[in-house]
Amino acid sequence: MLNTWKTTLARLPQNAFLIVLATLNFAFPVAGQNSGQAPDAAFIRKIYDQALRDSRCYPWLEDLCLNVGHRLSGSPGAEKAVQWSEAVLDTLGLDSVWLQPVMVPHWVRGAAEQVTASTGKKGENLQLNALALGGSVGTGGKAVRGEVVEITSWEALDALNERGIRGKIVFYNRPMDPTKLHTFEAYGGAVDQRAHGPSRAAKYGAVGVLVRSMGLRLDDFPHTGSLRYDSTYTLIPAAAISTLGAEQLSALLRNSTTPVTASMQLNCQTLPDVLSYNVIGEIRGTEFPDRVILVGGHLDSWDVGHGAHDDGAGCTQSMDVLRYFRQMNYSPRHTIRCVLFMNEENGLRGGHEYAREAERKGEFHVCAIESDAGGFTPRGFSFDGDEAVINPFFEKVSEFEELLEPYGLQLKRGGSGADIGPLKGQKGLLSGYRPDSQRYFDYHHTAADVFDAVNKRELELGAASMAALVYLLDKYGL
Amino acid sequence: MLNTWKTTLARLPQNAFLIVLATLNFAFPVAGQNSGQAPDAAFIRKIYDQALRDSRCYPWLEDLCLNVGHRLSGSPGAEKAVQWSEAVLDTLGLDSVWLQPVMVPHWVRGAAEQVTASTGKKGENLQLNALALGGSVGTGGKAVRGEVVEITSWEALDALNERGIRGKIVFYNRPMDPTKLHTFEAYGGAVDQRAHGPSRAAKYGAVGVLVRSMGLRLDDFPHTGSLRYDSTYTLIPAAAISTLGAEQLSALLRNSTTPVTASMQLNCQTLPDVLSYNVIGEIRGTEFPDRVILVGGHLDSWDVGHGAHDDGAGCTQSMDVLRYFRQMNYSPRHTIRCVLFMNEENGLRGGHEYAREAERKGEFHVCAIESDAGGFTPRGFSFDGDEAVINPFFEKVSEFEELLEPYGLQLKRGGSGADIGPLKGQKGLLSGYRPDSQRYFDYHHTAADVFDAVNKRELELGAASMAALVYLLDKYGL
Numbered sequence: 008m009l010n011t012w013k014t015t016l017a018r019l020p021q022n023a024f025l026i027v028l029a030t031l032n033f034a035f036p037v038a039g040q041n042s043g044q045a046p047d048a049a050f051i052r053k054i055y056d057q058a059l060r061d062s063r064c065y066p067w068l069e070d071l072c073l074n075v076g077h078r079l080s081g082s083p084g085a086e087k088a089v090q091w092s093e094a095v096l097d098t099l100g101l102d103s104v105w106l107q108p109v110m111v112p113h114w115v116r117g118a119a120e121q122v123t124a125s126t127g128k129k130g131e132n133l134q135l136n137a138l139a140l141g142g143s144v145g146t147g148g149k150a151v152r153g154e155v156v157e158i159t160s161w162e163a164l165d166a167l168n169e170r171g172i173r174g175k176i177v178f179y180n181r182p183m184d185p186t187k188l189h190t191f192e193a194y195g196g197a198v199d200q201r202a203h204g205p206s207r208a209a210k211y212g213a214v215g216v217l218v219r220s221m222g223l224r225l226d227d228f229p230h231t232g233s234l235r236y237d238s239t240y241t242l243i244p245a246a247a248i249s250t251l252g253a254e255q256l257s258a259l260l261r262n263s264t265t266p267v268t269a270s271m272q273l274n275c276q277t278l279p280d281v282l283s284y285n286v287i288g289e290i291r292g293t294e295f296p297d298r299v300i301l302v303g304g305h306l307d308s309w310d311v312g313h314g315a316h317d318d319g320a321g322c323t324q325s326m327d328v329l330r331y332f333r334q335m336n337y338s339p340r341h342t343i344r345c346v347l348f349m350n351e352e353n354g355l356r357g358g359h360e361y362a363r364e365a366e367r368k369g370e371f372h373v374c375a376i377e378s379d380a381g382g383f384t385p386r387g388f389s390f391d392g393d394e395a396v397i398n399p400f401f402e403k404v405s406e407f408e409e410l411l412e413p414y415g416l417q418l419k420r421g422g423s424g425a426d427i428g429p430l431k432g433q434k435g436l437l438s439g440y441r442p443d444s445q446r447y448f449d450y451h452h453t454a455a456d457v458f459d460a461v462n463k464r465e466l467e468l469g470a471a472s473m474a475a476l477v478y479l480l481d482k483y484g485l
Numbered sequence: 486m487l488n489t490w491k492t493t494l495a496r497l498p499q500n501a502f503l504i505v506l507a508t509l510n511f512a513f514p515v516a517g518q519n520s521g522q523a524p525d526a527a528f529i530r531k532i533y534d535q536a537l538r539d540s541r542c543y544p545w546l547e548d549l550c551l552n553v554g555h556r557l558s559g560s561p562g563a564e565k566a567v568q569w570s571e572a573v574l575d576t577l578g579l580d581s582v583w584l585q586p587v588m589v590p591h592w593v594r595g596a597a598e599q600v601t602a603s604t605g606k607k608g609e610n611l612q613l614n615a616l617a618l619g620g621s622v623g624t625g626g627k628a629v630r631g632e633v634v635e636i637t638s639w640e641a642l643d644a645l646n647e648r649g650i651r652g653k654i655v656f657y658n659r660p661m662d663p664t665k666l667h668t669f670e671a672y673g674g675a676v677d678q679r680a681h682g683p684s685r686a687a688k689y690g691a692v693g694v695l696v697r698s699m700g701l702r703l704d705d706f707p708h709t710g711s712l713r714y715d716s717t718y719t720l721i722p723a724a725a726i727s728t729l730g731a732e733q734l735s736a737l738l739r740n741s742t743t744p745v746t747a748s749m750q751l752n753c754q755t756l757p758d759v760l761s762y763n764v765i766g767e768i769r770g771t772e773f774p775d776r777v778i779l780v781g782g783h784l785d786s787w788d789v790g791h792g793a794h795d796d797g798a799g800c801t802q803s804m805d806v807l808r809y810f811r812q813m814n815y816s817p818r819h820t821i822r823c824v825l826f827m828n829e830e831n832g833l834r835g836g837h838e839y840a841r842e843a844e845r846k847g848e849f850h851v852c853a854i855e856s857d858a859g860g861f862t863p864r865g866f867s868f869d870g871d872e873a874v875i876n877p878f879f880e881k882v883s884e885f886e887e888l889l890e891p892y893g894l895q896l897k898r899g900g901s902g903a904d905i906g907p908l909k910g911q912k913g914l915l916s917g918y919r920p921d922s923q924r925y926f927d928y929h930h931t932a933a934d935v936f937d938a939v940n941k942r943e944l945e946l947g948a949a950s951m952a953a954l955v956y957l958l959d960k961y962g963l
Contacts, residue, residue: 055666188893
């Protein structure tokens with residue numbers, strides 16, 4: 008069956024229009040009682056054996072975390088991470104390894120933030136652990152001060168309006184919803200405060216913003232992350248405080264008979280853009296070298312902790328996927344490419360540059376898979392893409408599912424990954440690796456996102472899961 | 486449909502013979518498009534909301550770990566744990582809370598173990614972190630010494646025979662198989678060394694045994710756990726060394742040109758049995774008070790760490806299940822009972838006593854569910870039991886699965902739990918709560934099994950999953 012299909016395909020001219028048509032033709036393995044699945048099941052089992060016996064992702068992650076450290080775009084750490092990952096890919100015997108230049112933003116945190124709140128009465132003050140939000144303006148070497156207004160809904164903010172907000176510091180304190188089973192949904196339901204809160208407060212004349220950290224656990228780690236200024240309004244400084252700090256500040260506001268004033272000094276600034284790189288390695292396809300199956304993560308991280316789960320895990324897993332195939336002497340039909348994107352956290356420049364370059368070269372991405380949800384136990388993959396490609400895929404996907412179910416993997420529709428988003432125009436499949444999400448927001452964008460927070464087997468199982476999907480897509484997908 | 490079923494049931498005399506017949510009649514919810522499932526789905530969602538918003542299992546676990554601590558059968562910790570858990574259950578407004586007396590073994594570790602290995606050459610010696618195996622004899626206040634023989638298969642041991650073993654210390658170093666997806670399988674494939682290794686070595690005249698710890702991670706925590714002496718042979722002392730220590734000792738043996746001698750001093754001993762208790766609380770069933778749905782874990786732990794995952798997690802989850810139902814004003818048809826078993830780790834006396842007492846009282850256990858696999862993200866439940874009950878259950882179980890799948894739960898055949906094993910003769914269902922297994926053997930029976938190793942949400946989701954299953958069994962099962 009496969010041979011027939013390959014022959015048919017070989018006759019198709021490989022131009023852009025037919026590529027889209029061909030994308031519809033997933034030739035899936037024959038299911039169930041048919042013995043056609045047995046070699047696939049055996050090969051996938053071999054991938055997991057290789058991963059659990061002899062992975063490199065975990066020691067690589069240790070090296071990246073402890074010897075490179077965090078690596079915000081434009082920082083010396085990011086430069087070192089580019090060199091480090093290129094050097095590691097160079098050891099894998101791939102067909103090519105290269106750097107793809109891209110200009111990236113260069114925001115620096117500067118000296119540690121100073122954030123306090125006080126009722127003005129003796130003993131009634133709080134020192135708050137804080138991290139400036141990525142992209143925030145600084146406070147010009149001195150503190151910004153204002154009365155604190157706690158806001159838990161946009162309606163409440165709009166109701167207060169200029170009269171209630173001007174000259175004040177807005178404190179966004181709407182928690183992530185703990186009842187969401189998938190914590191990324193809880194994040195999605197709260198992160199608008201961090202992204203849009205500063206400009207929406209500035210619209211009414213606020214002088215600064217404090218945001219409750221995007222985390223479900225009550226602890227004292229502030230979570231940084233990007234804000235998105237709306238240039239219509241004044242750019243005001245904004246910082247995250249920990250969930251514990253947010254609870255304390257809220258209690259201070261609730262219990263105080265006098266107004267609570269906050270003082271915030273942020274020493275961050277945005278410097279001129281810097282030249283950086285996506286780091287790429289590939290095994291060339293024997294039949295369809297211009298048709299790519301991509302596995303990737305993002306090499307940059309925030310400037311606290313080690314960026315272990317976010318996204319050292321995804322990077323080292325993606326690198327190991329290529330290594331597994333090399334170790335197993337597997338010659339893929341399609342090109343299998345590992346892409347370590349630069350600047351996911353505060354710009355997505357690497358993802359955009361990668362997609363532009365792929366377009367320019369006339370490459371088609373059969374599927375791009377991103378691992379950027381932490382190095383936790385695999386639960387499956389979500390798939391996104393044009394209706395013309397994703398509908399036929401899901402009509403037949405149960406054949407894949409039958410092979411992947413023994414490994415706890417489910418295939419569902421859903422978002423994929425930020426870095427691969429710009430590839431959507433190619434009308435190939437996009438996929439997000441989906442590990443268990445319960446612990447992710449204990450670490451995300453914090454000083455707690457360190458190597459020790461990653462479990463070796465969970466990381467390895469993720470890499471194996473990605474390799475198994477790549478194998479099936481390489482064999483049957485198009 | 487349910488009403489009809491209840492009427493039919495009410496007509497059945499409740500004697501032992503008919504109980505078995507009735508056990509076959511699972512009246513399952515109507516599936517899929519039928520709206521019959523909607524109230525069940527809504528109720529299960531309410532359970533999860535309750536669990537994720539307002540659980541007690543996590544603060545209870547903190548209290549148990551930090552203020553009671555570890556609690557090996559017969560120890561002051563175990564006595565304190567009985568008092569503690571009875572007092573907590575007393576706050577929940579249950580219909581009854583009681584202690585069930587049981588005599589338990591009283592093995593004590595004594596002063597810290599001293600285990601070293603040496604080639605006799607200067608600088609070529611190892612100090613090994615070690616924990617005597619539970620139940621091991623001590624070394625009588627002095628060290629036992631012998632040449633070390635590394636053994637990685639029973640065949641190799643038998644081949645060496647008396648000639649190769651007499652007077653020596655046998656070092657079992659067959660690692661857990663990392664390629665097993667479910668780590669309990671890897672454990673099952675290696676733990677025979679710990680359980681039977683001492684007597685099988687004693688059979689050939691060994692003077693002591695060292696066992697590589699039952700863990701997949703390379704670290705320096707020895708894992709204790711029970712041995713099972715065969716009284717045919719001399720009882721020789723046995724201790725676990727860490728996986729790292731095992732690797733080091735193996736390297737020393739491999740590289741040494743002279744025999745490697747080990748010295749082991751264990752200060753453990755077995756004292757007379759002690760009176761202890763299973764701790765039990767229940768909500769009485771409105772329709773079938775003598776038909777019990779049991780949720781439980783074991784209250785005892787090993788004498789290192791906090792016994793947080795093993796099995797403080799299962800205990801506090803089981804207690805919270807009853808609390809959720811009380812909080813939600815749910816009146817169960819069957820009696821829902823929380824049992825905190827004593828002495829799972831080194832005797833199973835609590836489990837046996839509980840089953841005897843249930844038999845004596847003429848209680849029938851519709852289903853007994855044990856949580857004893859750690860407080861990790863739920864993956865499902867495994868079910869065991871007599872063919873006459875488990876076959877009809879699995880014929881219809883897809884209706885349950887449809888309701889539980891959104892919570893990541895799968896229902897499979899498999900083992901249940903040690904403490905509930907003695908209930909098997911009742912021919913009800915037995916079920917084991919199955920969380921993700923990847924991290925369990927990083928903690929199991931070690932000093933690393935502490936409160937901080939447990940994630941709040943993962944623990945709560947487990948309690949919610951148990952409550953959801955109990956609800957379905959109460960409504961439809963029998």
